[in-house]
Amino acid sequence: MTRLARLRRSLLELFPERHLYVRSGGEMKGYVLTPKTQMIVAAGISAAALWMGVCSAAMLVNMLSASSADREVARTQAKYERWIADRQARLNTAVAELNAGGGSNTALAANIEKRHVALAMLLTDMKGAPGAAAALTPVIDKVAASSDRDPAHIVAAVTASQEQLLDAADSFAKSRADRLRLAFRLAGLTPAAYMPQGGALGGPLIETKDPRALAAVLDVDENFAERIQHAANDMSEAHALESAAQSLPFAKPTPEAERSSSFGVRVDPFTGRPAFHSGQDFSGSRMEAIHATAPGVVSFTGVRNGYGNTVEVDHGRGLKTRYAHLAAISVVVGQQVALGQRLGGMGSTGRSTGTHLHYEVWLNGRAMNPDRFLKAGDYVQQAE
Known part of the structure; x- marks a missing residue:
């Protein structure tokens, strides 16, 4: 308590109550600067000075780093110049040997x-x-x-x-x-x-x-x-x-259809509230062909709650694809399917507001964003 009292007295001596008088237009106005107000202003000025010091130090460090980077670039350039000179010297030696006979x-x-x-x-x-x-x-x-x-x-x-x-x-x-x-x-x-x-x-x-x-x-x-x-x-x-x-679901399940609802949180068309959408929707016409996006084995066909008529294909390595709301199914459980093979026709069965395909990609029991796999497929095609 004694130390606190001494500190308080020291602060009051450093920041005594001050009066500021301002004369303007023939009128005199007075302002009282309390010790607390002065302390707040002093703290603000100190913080600003500290911040300027930190920024100055950071700029100095960046300048030093840039200088180091420039030296590294110069060393690399010199290395390649030596390499080019060595290649030229070897070629000149070869020509000289040939001319010497x-x-x-x-x-x-x-x-x-x-x-x-x-x-x-x-x-x-x-x-x-x-x-x-x-x-x-x-x-x-x-x-x-x-x-x-x-x-x-x-x-x-x-x-x-x-x-x-x-x-x-x-x-x-x-x-x-x-x-x-x-x-x-x-x-x-x-x-x-x-x-x-x-x-x-x-x-x-x-x-x-x-x-x-x-x-x-x-x-x-x-x-x-x-x-x-x-x-x-x-x-x-x-x-x-x-x-x-070649064994991964990088292909499109229905090349001609347009993409509609994407993977992630969206407004549920039935409840009007935000809900997680675990796949990618493709809109199209009834019975439009739905294709396997990778080779695999059909692991499920039938009706799933909310999905309607559904086909699921196991591609190995923990990867599975799901094709939902189908009007018709063209494969059976246990059947080997190839890339691009027809699995069924687009429909609107289950919890659906219109004809479309609901397409999902699962990895080790977790729903993945199908759009990322479709973009990956585009990159693979560009590599080809």
Whole structure:
């Protein structure tokens, strides 16, 4: 109590009652500044000063961080400049060896041939991949169109074309893998969960994890082998994700119908109150064909409370799709269905205000947003 009394006296001495007089237009007005008012104003000024100090410190930290980022960019740029200079030096050495004649020609030709063998293995892995031909053909045509007959120029052109072809293949494989990974994440799925168990991917170019070992196997330089392996890794992952995507409900249940009510909270058309809508509605005409959005096994057909005539398909990995309010059902329980197979016709059975399809996607017993799977399907098609 004594300390509090002393503190109170100190504050009163620091902020005594003050009187402020203002004269305006021949009139005098007086204002009383109580100790409490002065303390509040002082606290506000202190808070503002503290805030300005914090902001100034934050700006200083950001400036220092930007400087660090600039230094990192400069280091990266220097690294790539050294790499480009190294590539140019190797090419100049190859041309010099060719011009010198003798046995070096044979060694240089053998080195180019070994690189071609490694590239051929990579391109074989890409054979048949949608979009690969469009991505790689321009580079191949550019080399084939060359009419230069000078041996030194031919070697230089072939060596450069190998680098360009490898860059194009690597870019294509990475873009394809990234787009498929994005499609899985859009659907709320983890791409790694749909890769081969243990992360094991097939292909002779990626069986050896160490690029130095692969370089020894292919008998090419380590840098070239590492780039070959990187592209092969991306391509193998893209193959695995594309294969997994074929078994996931990424397709549309009725391509021609328009989407109406979406997944989430909406106003219930019967009660007029907010209610959770666990699927995506598609409006259309009676008996319009309803298709399976992925291959699977029919796990239920019949009437469900509120859903009317319903078909449910089990796609494995905890995924299930539900098609409700059907006018007719075309499949039976236990039947294997393929992607796009007709399951029934659109109707208005059950708790429905008009002809439409109510479509649901379930993962491990939980309703998912079907629209995310439909968008994922669009990304998969773009990857193709």
